[in-house]
Amino acid sequence: MPKDTQHPLKLLILGGTGEAMELAKGLEDDARFDPVYSVAGRTRKPRLPNLRCRTGGFGGIQGLVDWIRAEGTHIIIDATHPFAAQISANAAAAADQAGCKLLALRRPAWTPEPEDHWRSVPHMAAAAQALGDTPRRVLLTIGQLELAAFCQAPQHHYITRSVELPETRPPQCLCLTQRGPFQLEDELALLREHRIDTLVTKNSGGDATRAKLEAARQCGVQVVMVERPPVAQVAHKVPHAQAALAWLHQFTSNGAFA
Secondary structure, three states: OOOOOOOOEEEEEEEHHHHHHHHHHHOOOOOOEEEEEOOOOOOOOOOOOOOOEEOOOOOHHHHHHHHHHHHHEEEEEEOOOOHHHHHHHHHHHHHHHHEEEEEOOOOOOOOOOOOOOOOEEOOHHHHHOOOOOOEEEEEOOOOOOOOOOHHHHHEEEEEEEEEEOOOOOOEEEEEEEEOOOOOHHHHHHHHOOOOOOEEEEEOOOOOOOOOOHHHHHHHEEEEEEEEEOOOOOOEHHHHHHHHEEEEEEHHHHHHHOO
């Protein structure tokens, strides 16, 4: 592995999260690294750092292996969303095949507090079923790609919130196009204005979207929490961007990790 600024470490950051952006910004002026920031391209105007960026998929594991080898990538940093299980699995397999390091940036999951009213479910279909037969006023904070499951529960009145308007959505659905992060005051106002009694969300973890859970707690709103899918086990894992930067700095200092 290179250890000097004449031969910087080539990094591939699989991004699309706040942690990925924080990590990327921490690398923008560091000559020890030559990073490429990659996003899936599911939103038309993603937030991008001042780095070399690419948008779109790689074409599965083999496509990612080919890209790594063509670029001479030394380290893949998987800083994708906790629910992006497929790309995380592909990254682990591709790193193994291509012989490069893999660092997984995985934020801790949320856990309920004593005042919370959570019901944990394994997937979106189960979340829709958990709403029951009696009509509810439901806030869906699950993004724009997984709303189809709630078309099977049309008796509820839904509010959705996403960066872009969803193509598929349940009936009786008001779609809000907003980009976070949202403050506690915003979340409280949203719940009260729309008389929300149930929040459906993913256990994404982190601080950026935690305010909705505090708002639900204060308003006595029930939470249907979709738990994370299983992900590949990796040798190197950190919980936040600053830990990822420290890991990379240690690598340049020592040339290897235990």
